[in-house]
Amino acid sequence: MKVEKSLAILVLLSLVLYYSDVEEGGPFSVLTISTLSLLYFPGGFYFLADGELKNQNLFLSIVSGIIASLVMVVLLFKTTFWPGDQPMFMVSCVLVPSVTVLIWWMSLKSKDEMVGYYKAMKIRFVIFTLLTFLMYMVPTENLIQFRFRNQPREGELATKRYQGTITPDEEVELKSLWQKK
Numbered sequence: 001m002k003v004e005k006s007l008a009i010l011v012l013l014s015l016v017l018y019y020s021d022v023e024e025g026g027p028f029s030v031l032t033i034s035t036l037s038l039l040y041f042p043g044g045f046y047f048l049a050d051g052e053l054k055n056q057n058l059f060l061s062i063v064s065g066i067i068a069s070l071v072m073v074v075l076l077f078k079t080t081f082w083p084g085d086q087p088m089f090m091v092s093c094v095l096v097p098s099v100t101v102l103i104w105w106m107s108l109k110s111k112d113e114m115v116g117y118y119k120a121m122k123i124r125f126v127i128f129t130l131l132t133f134l135m136y137m138v139p140t141e142n143l144i145q146f147r148f149r150n151q152p153r154e155g156e157l158a159t160k161r162y163q164g165t166i167t168p169d170e171e172v173e174l175k176s177l178w179q180k181k
Contacts, residue, residue: 004047007036015079019147029079037072040065048121056117057106064103064121067095071128078135081144081162089136096132100125153177 010032017025039047044065045058074092077085103125107118141159148155157174160166166174 004036004039007032007039011036011075018079021147021150026080030076033072033076033079037069037076040072041069044068048124057114060103060106060121064099064125067092067099068124068128071096071132074132074135078140079143081140081147081158083162083164085140089132092132093136096125096129100129151177 011029014025014029014032018029019025042065045056045061048056048061048064048068070088070092074085074088076082077088100122103118103121107115107122110118140162144159144162145155148158154174154177157166157170157177160170161174
């Protein structure tokens with residue numbers, strides 16, 4: 001859990017740097033979010049059980065790790081304005097609340113030695129549910145405009161690029177603006 005918390009803090013820090021127009025914020029956010037996603041996907045059974053492999057629901061930990069990884073990938077696509085985030089959003093908007101409800105339901109029937117496991121899982125998945133719906137409610141175009149608030153032309157071109165309405169001349173202009181940085 002310490003590794004997970006440390007990486008989550010680094011993700012928040014990287015996003016603050018990225019949206020504060022610090023040049024290294026972009027690669028740093030991609031690196032930290034990807035690392036957290038990789039931590040959850042193959043290592044979900046270990047990290048979601050806080051290292052206690054005996055006191056956990058192994059199947060739930062593995063499935064939850066996959067879904068937590070999906071949330072991180074959605075966050076990555078959303079914050080970096082990569083196209084293709086909408087299909088993943090739809091999937092995560094269904095899976096994350098469903099697993100959250102499943103975890104709450106399973107915790108009601110849990111054994112005494114599993115109380116800590118389910119408590120930690122409930123906290124994580126309530127956060128993931130809130131994060132998923134928050135990302136869904138904020139339009140990507142608004143994030144682009146906020147990111148490029150000091151460079152309005154760059155923001156306009158980045159928005160067009162995200163929407164797929166950019167002309168070849170505007171694409172060249174946008175690339176030249178990015179190369180100047």
